[in-house]
Amino acid sequence: MPTDHLPRQCLGFFPTPLMPLRRLTEQFGGPQLTIKRDDQTGLALGGNKTRKLEFILADALAAGADTIVTAGAAQSNHCRQTAAAAATLGLECHLVLGGHEPAAASGNLLLDQLFGTHIHWTGAHRKGEDIPDIVDYLKSAGKNPYVVPYGGSSELGALSFVAALKELDSQCREYHLSFSHIVFASSSGGTHAGMMLGKKMLAQDCEILGINIDKGESGETPFAQHILELANRSAALIGSDFRFDEKELNLNDDYIGGGYGVVGDAEREAIELLARTEGILLDPVYTGRAMAGLIDLLRRKKFSDTDRVLFWHTGGAPALFAYAETLNISAPPPI
Numbered sequence: 131m132p133t134d135h136l137p138r139q140c141l142g143f144f145p146t147p148l149m150p151l152r153r154l155t156e157q158f159g160g161p162q163l164t165i166k167r168d169d170q171t172g173l174a175l176g177g178n179k180t181r182k183l184e185f186i187l188a189d190a191l192a193a194g195a196d197t198i199v200t201a202g203a204a205q206s207n208h209c210r211q212t213a214a215a216a217a218t219l220g221l222e223c224h225l226v227l228g229g230h231e232p233a234a235a236s237g238n239l240l241l242d243q244l245f246g247t248h249i250h251w252t253g254a255h256r257k258g259e260d261i262p263d264i265v266d267y268l269k270s271a272g273k274n275p276y277v278v279p280y281g282g283s284s285e286l287g288a289l290s291f292v293a294a295l296k297e298l299d300s301q302c303r304e305y306h307l308s309f310s311h312i313v314f315a316s317s318s319g320g321t322h323a324g325m326m327l328g329k330k331m332l333a334q335d336c337e338i339l340g341i342n343i344d345k346g347e348s349g350e351t352p353f354a355q356h357i358l359e360l361a362n363r364s365a366a367l368i369g370s371d372f373r374f375d376e377k378e379l380n381l382n383d384d385y386i387g388g389g390y391g392v393v394g395d396a397e398r399e400a401i402e403l404l405a406r407t408e409g410i411l412l413d414p415v416y417t418g419r420a421m422a423g424l425i426d427l428l429r430r431k432k433f434s435d436t437d438r439v440l441f442w443h444t445g446g447a448p449a450l451f452a453y454a455e456t457l458n459i460s461a462p463p464p465i
C-alpha cells in the first residue's frame with residue numbers, strides 16, 4: 131500500500147478493537163452488527179482525528195513547524211485531539227473556535243484548556259475562516275505555524291483512512307470476518323474520502339455509507355462534491371490513478387434533523403440504546419446521529435439478514451458532558 135511509505139507520527143493505539151454488537155443485533159433480529167472502536171484510539175479520550183493527526187503532524191514536524199493552528203466548533207473533538215497531540219509533541223497550539231466563549235467550559239472545551247491551548251473565539255465563523263489572520267499574526271511574532279484544516283480533512287488526513295481500511299482488512303483476515311457495509315458519521319469528509327479510496331485500493335466490495343450530520347453553510351461547495359474532490363486529490367497525492375464520480379458516493383442526507391449539534395429524539399434514542407444494550411458511549415453530535423440513521427435503516431429493512439454491517443465509531447463522547455441538559459436522559463422503565 132502506498133500509504134505505508136508516508137511519514138507517520140505515532141500518537142495513538144492501533145489497531146483499534148473490533149467487537150460484535152450481540153445484544154443490539156438480537157434486538158433488531160436482522161443483519162449481524164459489529165463495531166470498530168475508533169473512540170478508543172487512546173489519544174486524550176480518542177476519536178477518528180487521531181488517525182488523521184498521525185499523518186498530518188508528521189508532515190508538520192518535517193516542515194519544521196513549532197506551532198499548530200486548527201479550527202472547529204466549541205465542542206470540536208478534532209480540536210481536542212489536536213491540542214493533545216501538540217502537547218505530546220511540544221508544539222504550541224492555537225484553536226480557532228466558532229461561537230462565543232461560554233460562561234463555563236465543559237466537555238471538549240474544558241480539555242482544550244487543560245492542554246494549554248490558545249483559544250480564539252470567532253463568533254459566526256465555524257470553519258476556520260479566521261485562520262489566515264491568525265497565521266499572519268503568528269508569523270509576525272516569529273513563529274513557524276502549520277495549519278491543520280477544519281476537521282483534519284486534508285489529503286493526508288483522508289489517506290489515514292486508507293491505512294485504517296488496511297488495518298480493518300488485516301483484522302478481518304485474522305478473525306475470518308467480512309463486511310457488506312461500513313456505516314459512519316460524515317462531516318468534514320476526510321473519513322469518507324479515505325474509506326472510498328481504501329476500499330478501491332484493497333479491491334473490496336463492501337458499501338461505504340456515510341451519514342451526513344451537518345447541513346453545511348450556504349455558499350460552501352456541496353458536501354458530496356467536496357468528498358469526491360478530496361478523494362481524487364488524495365489518490366493523486368500517492369500516485370494512484372483511481373478517480374471517483376458521484377455514482378460511487380454513498381452519502382445519506384436523511385438524518386440531518388435540526389442541523390449541526392442539535393440533539394433530537396432520534397439521537398437521544400440512539401445514545402440511550404447503545405448505552406443500555408451494549409454499555410457503549412456514543413456522542414450527541416456525530417455518532418449519536420449516525421447510529422440513529424443506522425437504526426432507522428434497520429427498521430426500514432434496508433439490509434438483508436445475511437448482510438454484515440460494521441458501524442465505525444468515530445469517537446466524540448467527551449461532548450456528552452456539555453449536553454447534560456439537552457440530552458434529557460429518560461428514566462428506566464418502572465420495576
Ligand SMILES: *Cc1c(COP(=O)(O)O)cnc(C)c1O
Pocket residue numbers: 177178179207208281283315316317318319320321322413416417444445446447
Ligand atoms: C470529526 C468527526 C467525525 C467526522 O469525520 P470527518 O472525517 O470530519 O467527516 C465523526 N465523528 C466524530 C466523533 C468526529 O469528531
